[in-house]
Amino acid sequence: MISINNLTFEIGSRALYDEANWHIKPGDKAGLIGANGAGKSTLLKLIVGDYAPTSGTISMAKDLKIGYLNQDLLSYHSEKSILHVAMEAFERQNQLHTEIETLLQKLETDYSEEILNKLSDKQMEFEALDGYSIEFRAHEILAGLGFSDDEQKRPLATFSGGWRMRVMLARILLQTPDILLLDEPTNHLDLPSIKWLETYLHAFEGAIVIVSHDRYFLDKIINKTVESRKGKLNVYAGNYTFYLEEKSMREEIQGNQFKNQQAKIKQEEKLIERFRAKASKAKMVQSRIKALDRMDKVDAVDDDNPEVNFSFKFSKPSGRHVVTLENISKSYPNLEILKNTSGLIEKGDKIALIGANGKGKSTLLRIVADADKEFSGTSIKGHNVSQTFFAQHQLEALHLENSILQELVAFAPKHTETELRSILGCFLFTGDDVFKKIKVLSGGEKSRVALAKALTADANFLVLDEPTNHLDMASVNILIQALQQYEGTFIVVSHDRYFLDNIANKIWYIEEKEIKEYPGTYQEFEEWNSKRVIKPEKKVEKKVVKEEAPKEKKQPTDDTFRILQQKNKELSALEQKINTTEQQVKSLEFELAQEAVYSDAVKLQETTRQYNSIKATFDQLQTDWELLAEEIMGLEN
Missing domain, CATH: 3.40.50.300 (P-loop containing nucleotide triphosphate hydrolases)
Structure with a gap:
């Protein structure tokens, strides 16, 4: 071909x-x-x-x-x-359609056999090329x-x-x-x-x-x-x-061949060096030198999967509630996007906001980021929330005459140059790459610079709009690692399913102009959603039957209602204990990293004992929460 x-x-x-x-x-x-x-x-x-x-x-x-x-x-x-x-795709059919229209007009005044024969020939060819269905086919693909x-x-x-x-x-x-x-x-x-x-x-x-x-x-x-x-x-x-599996096998083989060849080369070089000065061995030495020169060298395996080696931190943790949306409504001329909807982003949420274009994802993201003020309802930032917003238009805000390093130095003066070089290394800018001018970078490279800037901000809440656009697979992997290590909260819009599946612990989607939430990974959401929409026709049948179904008539008894109230109170109390214990765990982790503690054997032993005890309590509290939550769901059903 x-x-x-x-x-x-x-x-x-x-x-x-x-x-x-x-x-x-x-x-x-x-x-x-x-x-x-x-x-x-x-x-x-x-x-x-x-x-x-x-x-x-x-x-x-x-x-x-x-x-x-x-x-x-x-x-x-x-x-x-x-x-x-x-429909311009159908070049010949369109040409025939025009010719047929012209011949039909001529027939109004000229009924000659020549015109009739031409018209018949054109219509036959048009039909053979399936010309009568081209508009339907175009409509079908555009709809898809x-x-x-x-x-x-x-x-x-x-x-x-x-x-x-x-x-x-x-x-x-x-x-x-x-x-x-x-x-x-x-x-x-x-x-x-x-x-x-x-x-x-x-x-x-x-x-x-x-x-x-x-x-x-x-x-x-x-x-x-x-x-x-x-x-x-x-x-x-x-x-x-x-490809990933096969390449890994090929690289393993290549790596072993490289090691074996290098060992052989070193052995030959030692032999040459040992006998170089002896006249009686001169011929043998020259022969081995030529053999080394003729040897087909095996390349070392390049590392195509760099890892993030920088910890993205912020100075202040946020409160439990990061963003509270209440009764949000948003409309454009002749188009209502959101209607009286609410949502809550909590500390530690890693939210993927997904759905079809035109449903309001970017609009909602801009409301969350305070970039859109033209809506009704309230959007409230929580205690100590510091935010950074990444969107594709921010590539235009990069200073074209700056070098990559200068751009980050100006944006994040609290970081040392060594730290900034380390961050840029994570985003595949190594060595002298950091001195490249922004104006000579490709779209993907500019995206990486803008993302590096976003992650150097002292922010505990990230709002990211299509961050993987224009990134290659290695860069997407870098971003995944960075977000997996990030200890704050974020909400992200993306159509890259691999990316979403590796970074999100909660899914938001907009349905019937309301924010809906699924508490799980993207893959889990997809499995749940595919079952939910397998047979949409049956939804109507269910509505009719629902009124007479025993399940609908069944109301919770007073005892069940009281038990549910009590269990929910217990769940809230557990959540408070979990939050308190989590802070104690982090505090002890911080102490264990201090030189005054790890250099003192007695202090280290005591602090480690406290940490193990608190960590065990924390793990048990989380287990208790899961069991209690399952019990409540069972009572509610």
Whole structure:
């Protein structure tokens, strides 16, 4: 289908690809992965002919039909409806439709056989190309990507960049190409649209090459993983999870080969050094030196998974209630987003705010962050809450003439340069990288700088809007580690399911214009939600039966009600004890870290004894709370 042979592509003095090879076969569904700057998007441009190779070849059949989604399509402008723009995919059908309309007009005055024959031929071809269903097909794909019937009638120019990109994706899918080249297709999609696209691509009969940092998305679709690394294209015969396992095995083998070779080299070098001065051994020494020079050296295994080695702390912990939302209502012209809804963010909450675009996620996030004041109801910050807000528009607030290090020094003067370099190292800026000017950075690099700034703020509450956009997988892993170590509270909007599943302990979603909460991880929420919506038709039946169902008639007895009241009081008392004990545990942990304690054997022994005792009490209280909570839920049901 497409054959890449000995491809070399140079930018200045740097070889982005150096004699790279890859053969894309019919039916391949490949994920093209690699660090930012590894040349993934460049390779797609080379395939479609936007760039020319320095050397080597990219060959394909002349009639191969390629559908190419890339970020440059955002510049496409049209005052026509998005349904019309999507239908531009049907080039021949549209041409035939115009010709048929023209012939029909001519028939009003000219009934010649020539006109009738032309009309018949055009109509037959139009029908053979399924021309009468193209509007339905366009409507169906736009609906899958999140556009309502009314929105499909609106001009493309009235939509934001992210929504325009969806229209471009719809147009490409409607072209039914032989191969799809998709550069970060999920960047502008919400979770329902990502799931729809997964289903569509899974059933797509042609070949697919996807550049994406969304590992869950890749795992659902691809059957081959191609890693762009050090100028080469390394192929793995499986999805992203398979790639991780296979790469780990390959690196283990490579690591052992490297160690063995290094041991052999050292042994040879000792032998050469020992006999170098002896004339009788000169021939043997020269022979061994030449053998070492000719040896194919095994590279050491690079660490592609850096770990966070900096503790993100803040000077003051917040109170128990971080943000209290009461009777919040928010409307835009002709659109009600939130209606008389309430919510509570408590200390230690790691909240993922999820849902379809247009449901009010970003609006709610801005209300929580005090960035939107135009609403009714109250949003109250708790005691000692210090907040930082990260959103994509804040990349524009970076000072372009500053170096990366200067940007952080100016923002976080309390941190030493060593600490700031350590933080930047966590976000993959090492060595002289920290002296790069902000203005020369890519979008992903600017995102990492802005995230580093957010985490150096002395804040115990983080509000994060799509923090993984434009990040590669290594950077997403860094952010996951940072948030897992972060001891404060945060709320985050993201469509990256792997990211959400690794950082959230509570899910918020907006349903019927109200904030709803699920107390668990994203994966647990997905399992619960899939069962909840399996058969929506039965909801109506339940409403009818519900009035006569014994369960509905059954009311709690006075005894049950009194027991519930007592159990809830006990639960509240336990929560207070847990909070108090948790502070004692942290206080003793702080003492154990003091030199005055750990350098004094007697003090250390006594403090350790106290810590073990309090920690055991704390663990028991948590167990008691879980048992009591389960008992209360049993009584309520």
